[in-house]
Amino acid sequence: MFQHLQGLGIHNTKEIERYSVRQEAQKDVLKIYFKKQKGELFAKSVKFKYPRQVKKVLMDDGSGQYRNKTEINRNLTLVIDELNQITKPIAAAPVDVKQKILSDLRHLEKVVAGKIAEIESDLEKLK
Numbered sequence: 001m002f003q004h005l006q007g008l009g010i011h012n013t014k015e016i017e018r019y020s021v022r023q024e025a026q027k028d029v030l031k032i033y034f035k036k037q038k039g040e041l042f043a044k045s046v047k048f049k050y051p052r053q054v055k056k057v058l059m060d061d062g063s064g065q066y067r068n069k070t071e072i073n074r075n076l077t078l079v080i081d082e083l084n085q086i087t088k089p090i091a092a093a094p095v096d097v098k099q100k101i102l103s104d105l106r107h108l109e110k111v112v113a114g115k116i117a118e119i120e121s122d123l124e125k126l127k
Contacts, residue, residue, distance in 0.1 A: 002082045004075065008048060017043065019083045021076070026052050028076055032083070050076040 002013050010016070015034045022029050028050045036043040052070035059065045 002086070004078045005082050008046075008079065010046070013082075013086050016083065016086050018087055019080075021080065023052075024049075026054075026070065028052060028072055030076060030079065048079075 002010075005013055010032065017033050017035045019030065019032045021031075030048045030050065031045055032048075033043055033045045050073040053073055055069050055071065056066040057069045059067055
């Protein structure tokens with residue numbers, strides 16, 4: 001049923017718990033996490049690297065020049081589609097943007113205040 005995952009050597013798809021995708025340089029890294037088995041300290045995971053596809057795109061400024069643009073590998077999108085069927089990701093709840101910004105601002109204030117106190121303490125040591 002999940003032919004792309006089977007192509008990666010993953011035959012027991014019921015053991016898949018979640019996955020993550022991140023970009024490193026010119027590659028996308030897919031990491032698949034499996035359910036933790038009894039007696040294991042950490043859950044098993046496997047990592048796959050996919051090179052990003054490079055396409056030449058005409059620049060829109062009328063110069064007639066092209067630039068390289070990278071995008072996700074088609075095989076990776078097919079694997080992600082299968083993983084989404086297995087893991088059924090939950091859609092994020094709507095976030096109150098104003099509250100999030102205020103929360104981020106308060107956190108930033110605490111971080112900056114802590115750093116200022118640390119620098120002032122270092123300055124006192126120099127006296």
